Amino acid sequence: MERRHFLRASVGFACCAAGVEVVALAAPRRIAVEARKFQFTPSEITVRKGETVTFVLTSVDFPHGFSLPDFGVRKDLIPGMVLEVTITPANAGRFHYLCDNFCGDGHDRMSGILVVA
C-alpha cells in the first residue's frame, strides 16, 4: 500500500490501550507551492503555531530557489522535480520566503509571506 494512503487510513485516530484517551495524529497538512517567473503561488501561506505542515515545492520555468531563512530552509527547485519540506513553527509571526537564485527582471519581487498565527 502506498505510504500516503496507509497514513490516511490508519492514523486519523489512535486509541491508547486503556481506552481513556484519543489523540489525533493527522498527517501534516500538505501545501503546494509553485514557483514561476516572478512569483510564488500562493504568495501568502497561513499556518497555526505548532502545526506541522509540509510544503510541496515545484518550479515551472527556472531553477528558482526557495528560501525560508527563519526556519533554516533553502532548496533549489529544478523544473520537473518535486521537493518536500516539513516544518513546525514554534512562534507566531510573519516570515519571508523568497527566490534566492537570480532569475530575471522580476527576481527582486519574487517572495512571499508565511503567516504563523
Next chain:
Amino acid sequence: MDGIDRREFIKLAGFGGLVFASGLPGCAHLAGPGGGDFHFLQLSDLHWGYNIASVNPDFAGTLPKAIAAVNSLDQKPDFVVFTGDLTQTTDDPKLRRARMQQVREMTSKLNVPKVWYFAGEHDAALDRGEAYQETFGETLRYTFDHKGIHFIVLDNTSDPAPILGEKQLEWLRADLAKLSRDQPIVVLTHRPLFSMYPQWDWATRDGQAAIDLLMPFPNVTVFYGHVHHENHHRTSHIAHHSALSLMFPLAPVGTVEKKTQVPWNAAAPYKGLGYRDVGAGPRREATPLEIPVKA
C-alpha cells in the same frame, strides 16, 4: 580623522568642489575626506535601463549628473570603482549589451586616472558574466595594488546563486597566502559578505568563509553595493560599508515589511542617491564619506 571632526570636514569641504584641508592642524596625512594618503570614489548600482519614473523621474540623468560632479572635484581621486549592477537586468542579450555599451560610453567621460569595474547580479547572473566581460574587458574577480593597499575584487554575482564558490575561495586563499599579516586590504564586492538580511536576499551564502580567510589580517575594509542604502557593520575588526545607489534607494531593514524601492520625493529630489569618497592609506582604516547627488 586626525584632529578634526569628520562632519566638520565635510562642511569645510562643501562638496560641490572638495577642498582638501591638508594644511589643517592635525591633518598632516589628509589627502581625502577620510584623512587618508589618497582617495578613491565608489559609484554603485547604476541600474542603467531602469525607467520607473515614480521612483526616479531622472533615470536617464542621474548618472551623467554624478559623472559631472566627479569631474568637477578640485582634488581628483586616484581612481573610481563601480561596484556592480551597472545595468538593469534584461532577458534580451542584445539589450543587455546595448545597456552596457551605453554605460561604458558615459563612464569614459570620467576625468580620472583609472576606472575599475566589476559586475552585479543584474549584469552577470543570467549569462555568467559573458556580456559584461565582452563589454568591459575585466575578469569577474581580480586584485590590484595601489599605494600600499592590496585591493581584492570578489565575484558573488555571476552565479545565479549568491555565492563565491569553492574555486574562488581557493583563489582568495592563495592570494592571501602571499601577503604579510600587516598588509592593509580593501575588499570590493557587490553583495554583503556577511549575512545582512537573507530574507531579502541581502547576503552571500558562503560569504562567511571569505571573512574567515580575511580574519588574520588586522586591517581589512569591505566596500559593497546591492542594498542601495548606507549601512556600516563590523564582523569582529573587519568593517563593511554599503554604498548608495545612483538609480533608486531601497528602504533599510526594519522600516518596511517587504523589500521596497523608495519613491521619489519631489520635496527632496535625489534623496538617498549618491556615491562615496573613500580616504585610504597604508597606516589607517579606509574611511567612507557619502556624497549625495544634488538637484
